[in-house]
Amino acid sequence: MDKVYISQLRVDTIIGVYDFEKESKQSLYFDIEMDCDLRQAAQSDDLSYTIDYALVSQRVTEHCLAKPVELLETLVEQLAALILNEFNTPKVAITVSKPAAVPAAQTVGVKIVRSQS
Ligand SMILES: Nc1nc2c(c(=O)[nH]1)N=C([C@H](O)[C@@H](O)CO)CN2
Numbered sequence: 756m757d758k759v760y761i762s763q764l765r766v767d768t769i770i771g772v773y774d775f776e777k778e779s780k781q782s783l784y785f786d787i788e789m790d791c792d793l794r795q796a797a798q799s800d801d802l803s804y805t806i807d808y809a810l811v812s813q814r815v816t817e818h819c820l821a822k823p824v825e826l827l828e829t830l831v832e833q834l835a836a837l838i839l840n841e842f843n844t845p846k847v848a849i850t851v852s853k854p855a856a857v858p859a860a861q862t863v864g865v866k867i868v869r870s871q872s
Pocket residue numbers: 770771772773776825826827828853856857865
């Protein structure tokens with residue numbers, strides 16, 4: 756399946772389980788892949804037949820800043836639901852990385868894949 760993707764979208768937001776994490780923003784990095792048949796967009800050269808990665812990036816950023824949560828799991832589940840509801844894709848894969856969370860690791864995070872039910 757064709758895909759529209761976003762790589763390493765940075766969002767600085769409040770996220771985390773511990774009290775100290777609720778006081779200052781940390782950087783999260785998102786990789787997002789959305790299934791999408793790209794042939795009609797290519798034939799017509801018309802943005803309305805594909806997924807606007809700029810608009811997805813904006814909506815993901817807005818959502819992250821709107822209402823802080825503790826777990827990365829909670830955030831990516833919310834974002835998958837948002838993308839499946841608002842954009843024309845049957846399937847989305849989201850990886851989120853939180854590089855400051857574990858100093859001895861290059862980065863840590865979670866990945867999910869969700870489909871239209
Ligand atoms: N699977 C997860 N493990 C942990 C998370 C998380 O969101 N998902 N969060 C934390 C803390 O907030 C951590 O980032 C602070 O160091 C710990 N483990």
